[in-house]
Amino acid sequence: MGPKKLPKVQKDHYARASFLFQAANFHLMHGNPELSRMMARGVDLVSKRAVLRLLPHLKRSICKKCKNVLVAGLTMTQSIENLLKNAPHADILVRTCMECNTAKRFPIGKDPEYQLHCDKNLVS
């Protein structure tokens, strides 16, 4: 079998989600955090309504609770937490939204070699 032909995709909703995300970022950078949150919420809603798949990197850059666009240093804080002593496998990366203090925890110590499925098998 030769190289696979890429399937055709209805792009309307993807284009809308992509635009909204960039608009959310634009408004955040221009000092309108509330407008930014509204746009980011739009991304979430469109992707649910039209059953779109978003890249995890994109999805993780929006706060699950308040839909804030998360930018390291500006809208989120990060720290590595380890509740056990001398146990590197218990390292957890905690990303906290500064707006609503929602924390997302990534157990990075569990498998340091771990790669997302999308990082391994993306064809673009």
Added chain:
Amino acid sequence: MSRKPPNAGSGSIKDIEKKRKEVLKPILENPFTKGFEWPEPNPQTQEKIMDFLTHLLARYGQYCAMVKGGSSSNVPVPSEALKITVGFNSTVKRLEAQAAPNREKLLGKKVSRKAKSGNSSNEAPALSGLSEPEYVGFVFVAKADITTALLTDCFPQLALAASQPGRSRVKLVALPRGAASRLLKVLHTENATIVSLCEGWADAEPLYTLLRDEIPDVQVPWLEQLFDLDASDYHSLNVAFLRTTVPVGKLNKQKQKGGQSTEKKVGNVNEGKKKTAAQTKVGLDPKGGKGQKRKAEMESSADSGMSTSKKAKPDGKPSAT
């Protein structure tokens, strides 16, 4: 029983699971993929930087080793101790504190105050003792030795967020492979993969000039608007495809099978519940069912006394509503 050959397609669930078709599913790419790119110097410069760095950190490393040895009260604190951070948490915390003016500009004062109070409570005692905050100018990350991309991805953004408009941008330096073990030897500290240095350290000036000449500024186009409001960065749609597999063939059969089996199971469960003859009758006609069921249960509860009366209650609630 005659055995079938494995390729016959007996229709067993195991067999169906084996057959999977490769498909490409559309997935929306992050329009801001550029934030994850690093300015990478050539290997020779990296080596030079590494030599400088190990030389500079030697004294601080000795201090670290002595503190670890237990004689913390007698050891004189070297003057550069406040200009160095080692490790992810302390470095990120200092950069976040340095990003406060930018944060204030974007989000208003309320949030920044909250963030500051959060920082001060978590900050190391060495940091809170600072009279005036030092400007972190250079961040060194042993990127090749950190396998978790999640840890290193955020640094370009963080470096840009911590850069202040009037001053030079925070330089991000990727260290060569094997840098982690070399830093470990020098600093005698575990997880010494991330190091940051503050500006205004006379001993480190040669290194700083080298870095300023050789290493380009961090580029995160979509954060550029922090400093220049007119900088627009719009990316057209980018739909990528994800290579996944889906099961192939005989799905309907499997579904039917699954449906039947679950029905059977449900039936069995119901039969098990219907202990008395009155209850089985109740199951047949839906209208009067609930009331009669309740009655039957009331009777049974009356028979067996207090212990079963509790059980009857939750069943009674939905019928009342």
